[in-house]
Amino acid sequence: MxxxxxxxxxxxxxxxxxxxxxxxxxxxxxxxxxxxxxxxxxxxxxxxxxxxxxxxxxxxxxxxxxxxxxxxxxxxxxxxxxxxxxxxxxxxxxxxxxxxxxxxxxxxxxxxxxxxxxxxxxxxxxxxxxxxxxxxxxxxxxxxxxxxxxxxxxxxxxxxxxxxxxxxxxxxxxxxxxxxxxxxxxxxxxxxxxxxxxxxxxxxxxxxxxxxxLPGPEEVEAAEEIVKAATTDAGALALPDGRFVDAAVVAAAHRTLSLAGRDGA
CATH class of the missing domain: 3.20.20.60 (Phosphoenolpyruvate-binding domains)
Structure with a gap:
């Protein structure tokens, strides 16, 4: 923790x-x-x-x-x-x-x-x-x-x-x-x-x-969308709402979700 x-x-x-x-x-x-x-x-x-x-x-x-x-x-x-x-x-x-x-x-x-x-x-x-x-x-x-x-x-x-x-x-x-x-x-x-x-x-x-x-609900939701969209064999990609996602963004999303795990998110 x-x-x-x-x-x-x-x-x-x-x-x-x-x-x-x-x-x-x-x-x-x-x-x-x-x-x-x-x-x-x-x-x-x-x-x-x-x-x-x-x-x-x-x-x-x-x-x-x-x-x-x-x-x-x-x-x-x-x-x-x-x-x-x-x-x-x-x-x-x-x-x-x-x-x-x-x-x-x-x-x-x-x-x-x-x-x-x-x-x-x-x-x-x-x-x-x-x-x-x-x-x-x-x-x-x-x-x-x-x-x-x-x-x-x-x-x-x-x-x-x-x-x-x-x-x-x-x-x-x-x-x-x-x-x-x-x-x-x-x-x-x-x-x-x-x-x-x-x-x-x-x-x-x-x-x-x-x-x-602690990350708020909107931060957690956004991080979950990024992690779900990312794949290990894909390079940079854009989400449907226009957000750009690359390896650094995915790593940040994982950190957000890890921290949110304190409250069971």
Missing amino acids: TPLTWLYVPGDRPEVVQKALSSGADIVIVDLEDAVAPHRKTYALAATAELLSSPQPVPVHVRIHAERDIAPLAPLPGLAALRIPKVTHATDIRVTAKLAPGKGLYALLESAGGVEHAYAIATADPAVRGIALGEADLRADLGVRNDTGLDWPRSRVVVAARAAGLPPPTQSVFPDIRDLDGLAASCAHGRSLGFLGRAAIHPRQLPVIERAY
Whole structure:
């Protein structure tokens, strides 16, 4: 199943983490970095290690705060992957991979340097499972004053992930948990740029993200028509309504139907 919803929860609030595990999120991300105050980070690490000492019902990723967080977490059976914040060079990933053998790594690019080195970071080590933007820090680093100013870095990370053979990146969080219409519009824009799924900071955002990224009935119908019309020994062809179909279009239709399979389509 392709994950579409990734829910951040603060590592120093075990009761919130437990609720997140039954929230319906595809992946839960326990945050030891920005969501935890400095004087609470030691406790957050200990609480997270206790949680991950046993397998969990959904995959749990941990966004680490510092390199010293890795050793206590890496061997634990409940840890699915590590998320590495503020990655700027491929070396950052290689160091982490040595400290956490066998664990998947997700690199968060949160500066101009990280974006510029996106492909090198994505291919730094076989342990890399994905790359994504940290848009709050990136916006501050670039001095961007409106949301569209980040579209070039967004496209850059989408291209780098594809070139590296990684899944499409997930969108960064939408900070206003009350503005669900704004979230839906932002997800639609992210989907148009090539993102797949989104990180959330509150469970109420999860259904909106999922609806935005699942293909709608018209998309599914169109994809089914394309796949039905295509044959393995045929070249390019035109459907009765004038749509042009070639191998690339057929491949895209198969991806749409695969994703739609999440809801039984």
